[in-house]
Amino acid sequence: MKGEKFLYFFLFLIVLFWGVFIRFDDTKIWHQNRPSFFYQDNIPLYSEYDSFFFARLALDIKEGIYKNGSADNFRFFPDNSSLVQKDFEEDFTPKYQISGHFVSFVWAYLSKLTGLDLAKLTWWLVPLLAISVVFPLYFYFYDLKVPWVGILGGLVVVTSPMYWGRTNLMRLDHDILNLTLPFLIAYFFYKFFEEVSEKKKYFWISLASFVLIFYQLWYGHPNLNFVLVSMFLVRYFWDKRWTWSKKDLIFTAILILPQSWYLYHGPFHLYLQVKTLVFNIKSPTSADILFKDFPNIYMSISELQKLTFKEVFDFVLLNPVFGVLGLIGSFLIFLFYFKKLIFIFPFFGIGLLSFFSGARFTMYLAPFVGIGLGFMVHLIFEKLTSYVQVFKEEYKQRITKIVVGIFLFLAVFIVQKPVWDYLSTPKIFASLVKDMEFLKESTPSNAVIWTWWDYGYAFQLYARRAVFHDGGSQGSPKTYFIARSFTTTSPEEAWNITSFISNYGLYGIAKVLKTGLSAKELVEKVKKGEYTKPIEVPIYWVFTGDLIPKFAWIHYFGSYNFDKREGTFGSYITPNNCHIITKDVLSCPDLGAQIDLVNGYITTQKGISSIKTLYLREKNQLIEKKFKENGDYVVELIRTNPNNWSIFLIESFLEKTLFNEMFLLRKYDSKYFELVLDDFPHMVVYKVKSQPGG
Secondary structure: OHHHHHHHHHHHHHHHHHHHHHHHOOHHHHHHOHHHHEEOOOEEOOOOHHHHHHHHHHHHHHHOOOOOOOEOOOOOOOOOOOOOOOOOOOOOOOEOOOOOOHHHHHHHHHHHHHOOOHHHHHHHHHHHHHHHHHHHHHHHHHHOOOHHHHHHHHHHHHHOHHHHHHOOOOOOOOHHHHOHHHHHHHHHHHHHHHOOOHHHHHHHHHHHHHHHHHHHHHHOOHHHHHHHHHHHHHHHHHHHOOOOOHHHHHHHHHHHHHHOOOHHHHHHHHHHHHHHHHOOOOOOOHHHHHOOOOOOHHHHOHHHOOOOHHHHHHOOOOOHHHHHHHHHHHHHHHHHHHHHHOOOHHHHHHHHOHHHHOHHHHHHHHHHHHHHHHHHHHHHHHHOHHHHOOOOOHHHHHHHHHHHHHHHHHHHHHHOHHHHHOOOOOOOOHHHHHHHHHHHHHOOOOOEEEOOHHHHHHHHHHHOOEEOOOOOOOOOHHHHHHHHHHHOOOHHHHHHHHHHHHHHHHHHHHHHHOOOOOHHHHHHHHHHOOOOOOOOOOEEEEEEOOHHHHHHHHHHHHOOEOOOOEOOOOOEEOOOOOEEEEOOEEEEOOOOEEEEOOOOEEEEOOEEEEEEEEEEEEOOEEEEEEOOOOOOEEEEEEEEEOOEEEEEEEEHHHOOOHHHHHHHOOOOOOOOEEEEEEEOOOEEEEEEOOOOOO
């Protein structure tokens, strides 16, 4: 038996080591790319958009800006300020709050305590905290005397592609503990019910109550805490029925009373979640109804898209056969141990939402697939052998179970080995951080950034400037108007849009729509300048290189037809490795194309396309050559450094969009804009004139 215990503990340590290793292994690539992946040579950059948000909150806490319950002045301008009249029944003002943002407090105070930069803390702590889920899994199922369940559950979860993707190197987010905490609470509940000592029962229930509070502060989802407490009460009634003693009331009071400041929100939140995610029944708010005619921005976000059955398992376990076996096994383990596992059953339900509601839930499915695989070992050699009359001797059962368990452990290890090759990279590189710091140093402190939402959090962190929308506020009509400003061919219209949003914000949009004006009518009035006012706050249009591949969706939203309820995609083609084969003829192998820059043709296997315009853009010079008035494509050759040109092909209808002219070609109307920074392809910045010609 000692040998078995040692084996299980040894495999437990291997799981921990492997989980840390496949995350820290990326560090060698980061060091090889130090000029891009590190800022100021020793500060690593974050690998996920939300990380900028949590890091910025931590910085606000360190600098004394953070005040719980007050408006967050970095987000969702102008609706976060007193510049707009806030007379709508819904509150659009983003506020500082502790629940759900506690990771920022942890990081801020650890940074103060250790003197380490927030990013360096992330570098070391995230891979270590990511594997913490292995601990409650292992000890929970070891205590249940099904150790292979905990071992394989831990191995699958720390190596699942989705969990790796949400806990990889430099990803500061609450996902690093979002599996650990509910499993830990469930384990403490289990220990409470298994314990016979009254004093120890007080210990386990107090510990569970404390971690529940921490979980609420960490993730801010009272519905999940409510479910955990509900499962505890169900188990209590299961055991006690109605024969509760004074002691039982004290135990439940220790658990529930400290949660009373938030737990009452749980039932309603749970109702909304079940209705929306399980039954796909949505109850629109008054704002949703008011803004319903604007395009749905969320259609462009990949993690919200539904998955096929195979895709679900691709995010969990890189072998569909093992995935299905694990899913079957997870149902079976609840069949045999439901009373002891009732506390984690709702989270199994969350994992099953992967098949109905989107990719984000596969993280919750991963541990249960591993749990199911591990249970298959115990099912065969402990539950079924008595029925098939084989391996009656205990030592044969133990040996065979160990052999099969090790085989399955190694098989899963090999199946998941490709995750080792996955690479975490920054979402933003040092060159762009340098430009953001330029904005911090060269613009007024009340300046606001007008750009697409993806880097909104990053501008708040590095430029320390407010933005109009970000990764937590991109779903409003303001996003449509920003897309429209980049898509239009009229600088006047773009200035009118900027003026309208800067002065009225979302509250202003809601106020106008409440008068009975349709979204289409409002947009037309805004385009014509009927709501134009001088722009009182310094506004800076900022274009960044990441927007080039994203422009297809930006153009879709910006060109949205309110009658047809659809837009038009407008993509940039960016061929690599093009080279000159004869004078003024480029060969682009990855496109299978030859571009004739003299006669204005693009030749592919599918035929010949005509070029409308050729642009050659150097730092201070723009050469324009016209070919066919009704040509199919525009070709743009843009020098990005003294020794390198970048080639862009766009359909001709995109040529005059402000995105193309102001970002790629640096053509702008000085009546409305002033060029502040030209660091193409990293960043191009324009200051918006307070009034035309001003």
